[in-house]
């Protein structure tokens with residue numbers, strides 16, 4: 001059975017979307033992805049790169065390394081939450097609506113982890 005490219009509802013073989021609303025939302029998603037894909041990739045690359053560097057720095061300057069990891073995780077989580085662009089694989093298997101939701105949840109989890117790390121970082125600084 002073919003499914004709506006946006007909400008994954010079952011549709012006939014002649015359609016791509018189940019309704020105009022889904023088509024509108026799918027176009028909005030692709031427009032937004034096109035507009036922000038560069039910003040998203042740059043922030044992602046910087047943050048993903050900063051985490052292993054932070055781990056490396058951690059081995060000789062614990063405070064700076066830890067702060068780097070905490071900030072990179074928080075920024076990465078925030079970016080993924082506000083610009084939830086799932087990979088193509090996810091879009092084709094879950095369709096846009098669910099893939100975006102799952103990506104937002106991953107972003108939120110990263111953001112919460114980042115916030116916990118920042119709080120731990122501040123506590124370590126205060127209690128030292």
Ligand SMILES: [Zn+2]
Pocket residue numbers: 004005006007008009017018019022
């Ligand atoms: Zn639909």
